[in-house]
Amino acid sequence: MLELVDVCKRYPINHGRGERVILDHVNLRVERGEKWGILGRNGAGKSTMIRIISGSDRPHSGRVIKDMSVSWPLAFGDAFQGSLT
Numbered sequence: 001m002l003e004l005v006d007v008c009k010r011y012p013i014n015h016g017r018g019e020r021v022i023l024d025h026v027n028l029r030v031e032r033g034e035k036w037g038i039l040g041r042n043g044a045g046k047s048t049m050i051r052i053i054s055g056s057d058r059p060h061s062g063r064v065i066k067d068m069s070v071s072w073p074l075a076f077g078d079a080f081q082g083s084l085t
Helices: 046-054
Strands: 004-011 017-031 061-066
Touching: 004 046, 017 046, 046 061
Parallel strands: none
Antiparallel strands: 004 017, 004 061
């Protein structure tokens, strides 16, 4: 199982005078054997969420629970939409 519980991530902007919320209390549960894709517009937080799941980045708050390995995509699906990456 892979579970994100109330995960939040933000980045500083304007030389530290503000912040941009990238992930805002994200909850997700993926059971063993399930396959998921992450879709969204540019800047929606897809890469940030993948980095947090992989452990290469940490959330500001919330938890990531993993008791299985995670495989990353190796190919594109059948459709492409220019506004999504």
